[in-house]
Amino acid sequence: MAFSIKVNGTTHAVDVDGDTPLLWVLRDVLGLTGTKYGCGIAQCGACTVHIDGDPVRSCLLLVGSIGERAITTIEGVGSTQAGANVQKAWLDLEVIQCGYCQSGQIMSASALLSKNPHPEDADIDAAMAGNICRCGTYVRIREAIKRAGGEA
Amino acid sequence: MNQQAGLSRRGLLKTSLAGGFVLAFRWPVRAAPVNEPEQPLDHPDGQFAPNAFIRIDNTGKTTLVMPQAEMGQGVYTAIAMILAEELDGEFSKVVIEHSPSSDKLYGNPNFGIQVTGNSNSIRAFWDKLRAAGAAARMMLIEAAAQQWQVDPTSCTATDGKVAHAASNRTLSYGELADAAGKLPIPDKPRLKDPKDFTLIGKPLKRFDTPNKSNGKTVYGIDAMVPDMKFATLAQCPVLGGKLKHVDDSAAKTIPGVRQVVVLDDLVAVVGEHMWAAWQGLDALKVTWDEGPNAKVSSADIWNELRAASKKDGVVAKSEGDVEKGLTQGERFDADYELPFLAHATLEPQNCTVRLTPGACEIWTGTQVQTRAQEYAAKAAGIPIDKVVVYNHYIGGGFGRRLEADMVGSAVRIAKEVPTPVKVVWTREEDMQHDVYRPAYRDTISASLSNGKIIAWKYKVTGSSVLARWLPPAFHDGIDDDAVDSAVDMPYDIANKRVEYVRAEPPAVTTGFWRGVGPNNNVFAIESCVDELARKANMDPVAFRLGMLDGTPRLKAALKLAAEKSGWGSSLPARVGRGVSVQPSFGSFVATVVEAEVDDVGGVHLRRVTCAVDTGIAVNPDTIMAQLQGGLIFGLTAALWGEVTIEKGRVQQSNFNNYRMLRIDETPPIDVHVIKSGERPGGIGETGVTAGPPALRNAVYAATGVPLRRLPIDRAAIAMNKA
Numbered sequence: 001m002a003f004s005i006k007v008n009g010t011t012h013a014v015d016v017d018g019d020t021p022l023l024w025v026l027r028d029v030l031g032l033t034g035t036k037y038g039c040g041i042a043q044c045g046a047c048t049v050h051i052d053g054d055p056v057r058s059c060l061l062l063v064g065s066i067g068e069r070a071i072t073t074i075e076g077v078g079s080t081q082a083g084a085n086v087q088k089a090w091l092d093l094e095v096i097q098c099g100y101c102q103s104g105q106i107m108s109a110s111a112l113l114s115k116n117p118h119p120e121d122a123d124i125d126a127a128m129a130g131n132i133c134r135c136g137t138y139v140r141i142r143e144a145i146k147r148a149g150g151e152a
Numbered sequence: 153m154n155q156q157a158g159l160s161r162r163g164l165l166k167t168s169l170a171g172g173f174v175l176a177f178r179w180p181v182r183a184a185p186v187n188e189p190e191q192p193l194d195h196p197d198g199q200f201a202p203n204a205f206i207r208i209d210n211t212g213k214t215t216l217v218m219p220q221a222e223m224g225q226g227v228y229t230a231i232a233m234i235l236a237e238e239l240d241g242e243f244s245k246v247v248i249e250h251s252p253s254s255d256k257l258y259g260n261p262n263f264g265i266q267v268t269g270n271s272n273s274i275r276a277f278w279d280k281l282r283a284a285g286a287a288a289r290m291m292l293i294e295a296a297a298q299q300w301q302v303d304p305t306s307c308t309a310t311d312g313k314v315a316h317a318a319s320n321r322t323l324s325y326g327e328l329a330d331a332a333g334k335l336p337i338p339d340k341p342r343l344k345d346p347k348d349f350t351l352i353g354k355p356l357k358r359f360d361t362p363n364k365s366n367g368k369t370v371y372g373i374d375a376m377v378p379d380m381k382f383a384t385l386a387q388c389p390v391l392g393g394k395l396k397h398v399d400d401s402a403a404k405t406i407p408g409v410r411q412v413v414v415l416d417d418l419v420a421v422v423g424e425h426m427w428a429a430w431q432g433l434d435a436l437k438v439t440w441d442e443g444p445n446a447k448v449s450s451a452d453i454w455n456e457l458r459a460a461s462k463k464d465g466v467v468a469k470s471e472g473d474v475e476k477g478l479t480q481g482e483r484f485d486a487d488y489e490l491p492f493l494a495h496a497t498l499e500p501q502n503c504t505v506r507l508t509p510g511a512c513e514i515w516t517g518t519q520v521q522t523r524a525q526e527y528a529a530k531a532a533g534i535p536i537d538k539v540v541v542y543n544h545y546i547g548g549g550f551g552r553r554l555e556a557d558m559v560g561s562a563v564r565i566a567k568e569v570p571t572p573v574k575v576v577w578t579r580e581e582d583m584q585h586d587v588y589r590p591a592y593r594d595t596i597s598a599s600l601s602n603g604k605i606i607a608w609k610y611k612v613t614g615s616s617v618l619a620r621w622l623p624p625a626f627h628d629g630i631d632d633d634a635v636d637s638a639v640d641m642p643y644d645i646a647n648k649r650v651e652y653v654r655a656e657p658p659a660v661t662t663g664f665w666r667g668v669g670p671n672n673n674v675f676a677i678e679s680c681v682d683e684l685a686r687k688a689n690m691d692p693v694a695f696r697l698g699m700l701d702g703t704p705r706l707k708a709a710l711k712l713a714a715e716k717s718g719w720g721s722s723l724p725a726r727v728g729r730g731v732s733v734q735p736s737f738g739s740f741v742a743t744v745v746e747a748e749v750d751d752v753g754g755v756h757l758r759r760v761t762c763a764v765d766t767g768i769a770v771n772p773d774t775i776m777a778q779l780q781g782g783l784i785f786g787l788t789a790a791l792w793g794e795v796t797i798e799k800g801r802v803q804q805s806n807f808n809n810y811r812m813l814r815i816d817e818t819p820p821i822d823v824h825v826i827k828s829g830e831r832p833g834g835i836g837e838t839g840v841t842a843g844p845p846a847l848r849n850a851v852y853a854a855t856g857v858p859l860r861r862l863p864i865d866r867a868a869i870a871m872n873k874a
Contacts, residue, residue, distance in 0.1 A: 017407050020427045028382055028425035033374035034367020036547070037426070038498050039579045043807035046498060074367035087365045094357065094773055097781055098224030099364030100371060100498045100547030125816035132807060134498045134548050135224045136784025138818040140777070 003063055007032065008076025018064025023047045025063050026073060034074035034103050038132070045131030048104035049073050055111040057130075074103035082114035082148070089148035097135035105131050109145050118149045200329035202291055202337055203284045204257040205235055212312060212326025214239075215247045219258035219277060221268040221519050222250075222360055223549035224781075225836040226774035229358040230274055231281060233770055237351045238285025238344060241325065242312035248359050250543040253521040263622075268519040269554050269664060270633075271737040271834025274770055278832055286341035288332075295331035296323045346768065346829060355773035360545060372544040373576060375504040375515035380572040381410060383565055384429045385420040387585050390442040390800035391659050395419060399437035406431045413568045420565045426576055433578075445659035445800040453591065453657045453797060454489075461487070461593045461613035465651025466629035469639040477607025477647030481599035484687055488596070488676040489861040491794040492657075493589035493665055494802075494810060499547020500582040503562035506572035507532060512539045512563060515574075517546035519553040527556035531563035550785075551664035554621070555587055583810060584802040587663025588795055590615035590634075594676035603688050604699055605681075608648040610638055612672065615662040616654045629654065637670035637736045637841070641677050642706050643699040659800045666785060667840035670736035675862065678732040678845035683858050692731050692849065693719055703740070705828070706733055709763040710742040712824055717744035717761035726750070726871075727758065730849025736841050738833030739766040743783070745846035746819075749854045753866030755791060755847070757819040762842065764823065767830035775835050776823040782839020783821055788813040790844035794863050 002015045005022075007030065014029050026032040026049070035058060038046030042057040049058045050072035077083030086109045089095075096102050105128070112119055112127035119127070124145050133141070200208040207215040216235050222228040228248050236243040251258045251266075258266045262276040289309050296314035297304035300321060307316050315322045325332075346352070363369040388394060398419050400412040408428025413420040421432035504515035505528075512532045518524045521541050529536040546553055562575040577585070592614035599607045618633050619626035630652050638650045656662075665671070685695035693714045700707035710733050714720075719729060727748045734741050746759040762779050769775045792811035796803045804810040848859055855869045 016425070016427075020425070024425050024427035027374075028427075031376060032367070033370070033376070036498070037373070037500065037576070039807050041579075041806055041808065044498065044812075078366055090365050091357070091361055094361060094777065096224075096358075096361040096364045097226070097777060098498070098546060098548045099361065099369055102364055103367050106365060129814045129816040132498065132812045132814065134496060134550075134785070134812065136781035136788075136813070136818075137777070138784065138813075138815040139780050139821050141815060142818075 005063065005066055005071060006068070007071045008073060014063065016063060018062060020063050021059050022049065022061045022063050022066065022071070023058040026058065032073055032075055036100055036103055038101065043132070044101070045104040045108060046101050048107040048131065050077070050107060050111055053111065053114060055108050074107060077107060077110050080110065080114065083110040085148040086110045086113060086144070089144040093140050093144045093147060095137050095140040095144050097137055101131060101133045105133065105141055109141070109148070113145065113149055119145060200288070200333040202288045202332070205281065205284045206239060206288045208325050208329045210326050210329045212242075212324050213247060214241045214245065214312065214325065215249055217249045217251050219251050219266070220260070220273040221517070221521070221543060221546055221549065223268070223517070223519065223546035223553070225778060226358055226771060227268070227273045228360055229356065230770045230774060231277065232359060233351045233356060234274075234278065234281040235285040237349055238282045239289050240309040240311065243351055245312070251521065253525040253541045255522050258521070266520065266522045267554065268549070269551065270668060271836045271838070274832045275738055275834050282343050283341045286343050287338050290338050290341055291332040291335045292325055292328045294335050295328045299323065299331065352768065352770050353772065356771055358774070369545050371499055371547045372504070372515055372517035373499050373502040373547065375542075375544065375574060377504060377506055377515065377572040377574075380504065380574055381422050381424065381569065382426045382429050383413070383420045383422040383569070383573050383575045384426060384433050384578055384581070385418050385561065385565065385575060386433055386436070386438065386581065387418045387561070388440045388442065389584065390440070390445050391661060392445050393417070393443040394441045395438065396441045397439040402437070403432040403435040406435055411569060412436070413565050415564055418561060420575065422569055422573060430578060442800060448659035448800045449798050450796040453660070456657070457591060457593050457613060457655055460653050460655035461595050461611065463653055465611045465613070465653040467649060468630050468635040468652050469648070469650040472647030474607050474609050474647045474649040478597055478599050478609060481601030481606050482687065483597065483599045484684055485597045486680055486683060486860060488594045488679055490592045490672050490675060491862060492591045492660060493789055493793045494583050494586045494795050494804065495548070495550045495552035495665060496583060496807070496810060496812070497548030497550055497552050500579055501552070501558040501577040502575060503559045504572065504574040505562050505566035507563070507566050510534055510538055514539065514541045514559060514563075515544065516541070516559060517544040517553060518556065518559070519546070519549045520556060523556045524559045527560040528563045531560045532567065550666040551668070552586065554664050579807075580805045583805055587661045589665030589671070590617065590662040591657065592672040594672065596676065596680045598680065598684055600684055600688050603690055603695065605643060605645050605684060606647060608641075608645045610649070610677070611651040611653065612638060613653040613655050614672070615656050617662050617664050619654070620662070621664065633669040635669065636673065637734060638673040638677065640735060641673070642703040642733060642735045643681070643696070644702045645699065659797055666782070667837045670734065670837070670841045671786070671844070674732065674734045674736060674841045675845045675848070678734070679848050679860065682730070682849045682852055691720070696731070696733055700733070703735060705765045706735055706740040706742065709733070709740045709765050709826060712763035712826065713742035713744050713761055716763065716822060716824055717746070717759070719744060726854050728850045728853025728855070730846045730851070730853055732842055732845035732849065734838070734841055737835070737838055739764055739835055739838050741779070741838045741842050743842040743846040745843065745850045747847055747850040747854060749851055749869050751871040753868070753870035755851060755864055755866070757787065757817065757847070759819050760821040760843070762821070762823045762839070763826060764838065765826040765828050766833040766835050767828050768832045769825050769828070770832055772825050775825050778835045779823045779839040780821045782837060783843040784813050784818060786840040786843030787847055790847045790862050790864060792863050
């Protein structure tokens with residue numbers, strides 16, 4: 001069955017079952033591999049994308065349920081102010097190690113900052129606790145979110 | 153550190169690369185360009201390629217080929233810094249490439265094979281990379297001097313240019329590349345005096361992170377090959393079992409499923425995308441012949457391990473008279489245990505394969521490029537040189553990608569598939585078909601006199617990873633990794649003995665896990681030393697300082713960590729500070745963890761302070777990042793990590809039942825890097841090893857309960873038990 005989805009401002013027709021998780025449509029059908037598979041059960045956050053600006057785990061989001069809503073991925077988030085600020089802060093503070101989780105971390109952080117430009121520690125905890133980093137970059141993630149907020 | 157010393161001492165490994173730097177070669181450099189695996193491998197002519205690591209073309213483009221794998225530890229940047237330092241190249245413009253598979257060109261000098269592990273990259277390649285950079289620099293200077301007909305010693309090199317100040321002339325490395333390429337390679341390249349370093353020692357930005365922040369970095373799992381299909385697999389849930397029967401009738405009705413591949417020991421479903429393949433796999437009705445391990449449980453494994461630990465071990469180290477020492481002073485006996493652990497790299501295992509008649513291409517992220525090549529060749533039934541491995545950035549290695557099983561199985565599947573195929577493991581498959589950090593039991597007898605340990609008898613019982621992974625390195629019944637950081641434990645003790653009992657568990661394959669042997673030994677030693685301090689009625693830091701005169705770098709680190717942590721200042725009830733020290737991987741690390749234990753035994757990390765002397769800190773920011781991250785990796789294991797077996801099966805399957813530390817549980821972590829002119833030590837695993845004993849000792853301080861097993865037993869430290 002064919003669906004029409006709008007990813008980073010571009011509309012794509014995809015011929016998949018409606019119950020296919022968005023993650024696999026992005027990665028395997030559209031070739032947007034920046035969004036990562038980590039767990040498949042919304043435990044790790046590596047697959048986080050924005051749906052109309054809200055952070056969503058694409059591993060459990062069925063493509064047939066999205067409709068007209070705007071999908072933003074790591075490939076497109078730099079065109080938003082919050083996303084660009086987060087990416088810059090991430091590099092300024094050299095947050096990233098292996099980097100595999102960082103697409104999801106950056107998506108969660110930019111969604112947080114777009115709604116709350118100056119988050120407290122508790123806000124950061126609430127927004128980011130769903131994103132696992134196996135390399136353990138959390139100390140710098142916290143610092144970088146504050147840095148990015150300062151630049152908002 | 154001890155492990156490599158032991159290996160080379162016994163000469164059991166290939167030694168062709170171990171004898172120091174030899175630059176008597178000029179090979180055609182074949183490398184896999186980063187993120188461009190489709191690009192032809194043969195390099196264009198007209199390049200200055202004096203060794204396997206450096207290529208300069210006549211536009212001045214400087215390409216550095218990375219002999220080690222980048223898995224987040226920052227090694228590409230550090231290697232580039234060392235090469236560019238001695239080359240005097242234009243650092244900001246260098247281009248980084250993954251190396252192709254070659255033990256000869258890119259073998260780790262400490263292993264003799266191409267492997268990234270044991271925190272060995274910078275330690276092992278330090279001399280070789282410096283000499284490679286310096287030789288290239290000397291040749292470029294010589295080329296300029298010949299052109300100008302001046303004495304080369306009157307020329308200088310900086311930032312990709314050679315200058316002759318007296319005549320105010322300069323030539324760029326690009327302009328000199330052709331001429332330099334025709335010159336002989338110097339036998340003894342002149343290395344810089346470290347005081348003249350301009351790159352090494354600076355917290356420079358990493359090369360790999362910009363593309364990791366915008367989704368452009370290509371990991372193995374992201375490889376895309378024309379006409380490729382997607383597959384996922386199920387291996388027998390019990391180690392050693394075989395496939396008996398597959399009913400694929402339901403799977404074949406799922407849209408997007410193309411093929412079911414049935415092999416002896418696994419079944420795979422090939423689809424138009426991963427989801428189709430996965431749905432197909434779930435729809436299979438598979439019957440396994442579970443084999444001899446079908447009834448094994450963790451209880452059986454622990455019973456066997458505990459029984460084995462009662463045997464005498466093979467003596468790995470003996471000094472003084474330990475039996476006599478144990479009869480003097482006050483005796484103390486304790487046993488410590490560590491569980492099996494999974495790696496849980498966030499990038500699940502994967503491998504993409506394209507088979508063409510007589511040849512095989514592999515896209516994956518591996519810590520062992522040549523092993524991946526060998527596994528592929530064997531599975532494809534073709535010669536090794538017909539396999540090309542395109543290595544990738546690695547989404548977490550931690551030792552899991554020191555194995556090539558995922559390559560072998562992917563090629564076996566690909567042989568049945570008419571198109572190229574990407575095989576991706578589900579998280580569940582990844583967690584349940586890992587090679588696991590061995591479970592260990594450590595048996596310690598010690599005696600105390602006048603506030604010092606006077607005798608120390610230490611026995612490690614557990615699986616030998618080395619015996620499987622590098623059989624020649626297992627020698628005389630001793631696994632050098634299993635006793636690493638035990639045979640070289642840092643305290644001044646006159647009488648000591650270290651023994652090893654090899655005990656292989658059923659139903660579990662063991663493997664290297666970030667922190668390797670020292671994880672176990674530092675935990676047991678530092679836990680026991682804390683108990684001995686209490687028995688001696690001494691402060692744990694003061695007790696350690698009194699026995700560290702023989703290891704002054706560690707003593708200095710301990711003093712610094714204690715000072716920075718506020719050691720000795722008062723804390724609320726059920727909050728404690730714990731300390732650990734270690735000389736592991738050639739780095740000297742002291743760590744203080746401050747933690748609170750709540751009424752029901754929940755453990756809350758409040759603060760971590762760490763001091764490290766790692767010798768010359770090539771990139772101090774990377775050193776700090778590795779310790780911050782390594783500490784979290786180790787603390788995660790101490791708090792929750794345990795893989796258990798029932799009916800021969802691994803019970804944990806995903807992050808819901810194999811817990812990771814999360815940001816809301818992460819405390820501030822301060823790392824203090826001590827300035828040092830010593831040779832660089834290893835750093836990638838030090839934090840992992842440091843965290844668990846310091847946390848265990850913090851819980852001991854907070855509750856008085858001497859935990860002797862990880863992960864932390866909440867019930868044992870709940871309020872009513874303390």
